[in-house]
Amino acid sequence: MDTSGYAKLFLTESREHLVEINNALLALERDANSDAVDELFRAVHSIKGMSGAMGYKSVTELSHELENLLDKLRNGKILVTTQVMDTLFTSSDALETAISLATSDKPRDLIVNTLVDQLRELAQEPEEPQTFTAEFQVLAETKGAAQAKAEHAPRHVRIDARRLDNLMNAVGELVIVRDRLTLISAQIDDPSLSEATLKASQLIGNLQNEIMTIRMLPVWQVFDRFPRVVRDTAHLLGKRVEFIIEGKEIELDRSMLEEMGEPVLHLLRNALDHGIELPEERVAKDKPAVARLTLTAERDRSTVLIRVSDDGRGIDPDLVLPRAIELGLIEEGTTTLSDEDLIRVISRPGFSTAKKITDISGRGVGFDIVATRVRALGGSLEVRSVPGRGTTVTLRLPLTLAISRALLARVEEEVYAIPLTHIVETFSLAPGMLQHVKGREVLVIRDEPVPAIRLRDRVGLQKGNGQSSQVVLMELADRRAGLVVDEFLGQQEIVMKQFDAVGEDSSLFSGATILGDGAPALIIDPTTLV
Amino acid sequence: MSGTVLVCDDALFMRSMVKDILAQAGFTVVGEAENGMRAVEQYAALKPDLVTMDIIMPEMGGIEAVRQIIEADPQARILMCSAMGQQALVAEAIAAGAKDFVVKPFQPSRVLEAVQRVLG
Structure with a gap:
């Protein structure tokens, strides 16, 4: 039968099994009596079955020999020695290589003869069969745990990750439009429009949360x-x-x-x-x-x-x-x-x-x-x-790269977005708060001096009508700094659009975003500022 | 050919392949299970005409699943899907009540022949 349509699925599932194999090998190396052999056996077995169906010869051959060896390990007919461990690790790597070769644009087979011989040799049983005394107990425990796990096993659907990315992008744009809509609705001030806008805005919020949750991975x-x-x-x-x-x-x-x-x-x-x-x-x-x-x-x-x-x-x-x-x-x-x-x-x-x-x-x-x-x-x-x-x-x-909350601050006629991640608190500039210590300007906050950064100076804006009156206290690791701005405009969800750094000044900003009224705003990068 | 089928295999890949073969032949795949325990549950819920059952699966293997399905419904028609070198396990599954078996990698014609034998 034509198997080309299954190649992608094969690759996805085999990769999962390869991860399982690696983890189980590490567990086996730590504890030879663990149930890791069973896991190994199942994972290798699955790869064997799938590769057989796909006609990937070297993968099938290798996994078949591996399975034989693992079966004997499982039944205690041979023991887990350093040599066995090393060969198992080598085989796992070879399996990965064989799979990527078989599924590459120019499919070819990995030459596995030497490894296959090695696996066969190791699978030779010694004269005296060896037994494990601890085996029964281990099996009983495994079964109990497995049953408990199965009862709670949730049902899953596989989705191409790119679709989730597209969905997230769409929601990101939607969030921006929502803020814009809220703004317009406030200007028009029509009760029914306001109500509908509020409802829509809640639903968009729910949608955003749901999609964020779907995209979360352990x-x-x-x-x-x-x-x-x-x-x-x-x-x-x-x-x-x-x-x-x-x-x-x-x-x-x-x-x-x-x-x-x-x-x-x-x-x-x-x-x-x-x-x-x-x-x-x-x-x-x-x-x-x-x-x-x-x-x-x-x-x-x-x-x-x-x-x-x-x-x-x-x-x-x-x-x-x-x-x-x-x-x-x-x-x-x-x-x-x-x-x-x-x-x-x-x-x-x-x-x-x-x-x-x-x-x-x-x-x-x-x-x-x-x-x-x-x-x-x-x-x-x-x-x-x-x-x-x-x-x-x-x-x-x-938690995410896509959407974050930011505080919007105004300096003269410019609006800047400051990510909430690093903001500790905000307050109004009180008289006497700004002081000069050793020629540097500091803010005294609850008797503690904190370096003051005037955003106006940092972005090179000329002094206009704006009055510096608000402070954002930012914290990064154990460093703190107070950013002085003219006015706060509120919080907003922002969708970060990164831009290529041009010149030195741009390092002050991590990207740009579109505000509710459609105007662009630069996003301040607290890590360079503090 | 027609009838309802429950496909049991821990690999999504294998389930898709079996599903495609059977669907093209006119069967309706009404359910899927990724381990023996799900297979037993799904069988009870769906009462399909045919079950295809993998042998090596996590949580509960295919042979134990055959035992439990047959215990609940002695008329259940189960086709084992085994890999090469599992003769002993296939024999055990048949003893437990499975009707027939096919060996991976699947040839669609072989699968359909076996299905006919099991249903016939």
């Missing part, structure tokens, strides 16, 4: 590939690491989920390469030989916190300080700086590209890359490090 969809990468990287570097993932079920918008994978991977590699010491070094320092690397996801209001934490060597301030002075990032003559100040320095773009620093500090390889990426996503980054004890990097990301 972070494990991205996190699940990390254990394998961590394992391989650690092996390569000769380091011993226990990798823990927490908060797998936390959900993020699809757009954000896809974008955050790379920065997180970067941080994990950083921790493995530079943060975590070699086992001997750790033992010499009275630390356990096996390091802990933790990846945590946590929901915090309308943001998600992603945290990468290691118990490695941390950042040594004594090594960073001279270099920071040399680069002119800190005033000359400074001898003592708080850890937080130093960390602020290393995550500054440009600083970490200096190779010397990265080698001695054990951090910073591509740190600015991560920082830039996270900033582009509307998030922020925080680093905490204790020399000799470890480093924790926290990414704070908004």
Whole structure:
């Protein structure tokens, strides 16, 4: 039969199975008696069945031999040895390659002869059959858990992700039109028009919420590939690491989920390469030989916190300080700086590209890359490090890239949008609040000085009739700043349209949006301002 | 050929393929199940003329599902879909009450022959 129509479906489902296979292999490596073998067997079996139907010979052959080996492992006829584990990992990689070759534009078969021979050899049963005593108990537990899971299994429909993107775009535009409609309706002031507008606006709000929910995906969809990468990287570097993932079920918008994978991977590699010491070094320092690397996801209001934490060597301030002075990032003559100040320095773009620093500090390889990426996503980054004890990097990301709430502020005749994500509070400028300390303008808020930023000066507007009278207090990681504007115009949902950076000034803005009255407004990027 | 069918397989891919083969031959696919437990539920709810049943599925496998369906309805007509090298499991399924089997990868003609035998 003609199978071409099923190729896409094959690819989607096999990829899911490949992820399952990788996870089950990692579980099996940790605990040979786990039910991971059953999972492996089922996943490989499914791939075998599907590839057979598609006529992908190398995939079928490989999965068939793998299945034989797994069957014997499952029945305790052979034992899980390092050699078996290594071959299973190699086979899983080969399976992935074979699948991508078979489904590529120029379909071809992967040569699997050697691997097939290896699998067959391993599947040879030893003379004396070996048995597991723990097997019965494990099976009983598995069954109970599986049953509980099945009773709650929800029904699912598969939708092409692009349709969801289109839907989201349409709703984004709809939200803008809604705000415009509300504005017009207020001007016309007709009771029946107002009522209809209100109703429509509520419905659009519901629609937006529903679509946002549909687009939310649990972070494990991205996190699940990390254990394998961590394992391989650690092996390569000769380091011993226990990798823990927490908060797998936390959900993020699809757009954000896809974008955050790379920065997180970067941080994990950083921790493995530079943060975590070699086992001997750790033992010499009275630390356990096996390091802990933790990846945590946590929901915090309308943001998600992603945290990468290691118990490695941390950042040594004594090594960073001279270099920071040399680069002119800190005033000359400074001898003592708080850890937080130093960390602020290393995550500054440009600083970490200096190779010397990265080698001695054990951090910073591509740190600015991560920082830039996270900033582009509307998030922020925080680093905490204790020399000799470890480093924790926290990414704070908004739930979605598509729509966010912003405060609209006016300076002279210009309107700017400030994302709510980083706003702590707003207040009116009281007399005496603005003071000068060491030639710099600060705002005294509840007896605490906070750097003042006059938006008028920053965007280069001439002083007109506008009167600076309002302040937005913004917070980014542990930094605060007060942005002085003329007037607040209220909150609004904005759909961010990114633009290519032109010149230096544009870095003040992360994008542009269309306001309710159809006029464009620039979106302020708090990460550059604060 | 006509009649109602319940298609059970954990792979959406396989379900689609079986569905297409049967639909083209004139059958109506009234339900799908991705594991044995769903298959038992769906059978009770839909009472289809025919069930196609995969053997290896998560949560509950095909053989246990055959047992439970046959226990509830001894007249149930179930066609096993097995992969190569599962003779022992196929025999077990037949013993549990399945009527016949086809081996993956499917040839549409083979599937339809088997369906005819089961319904005939």
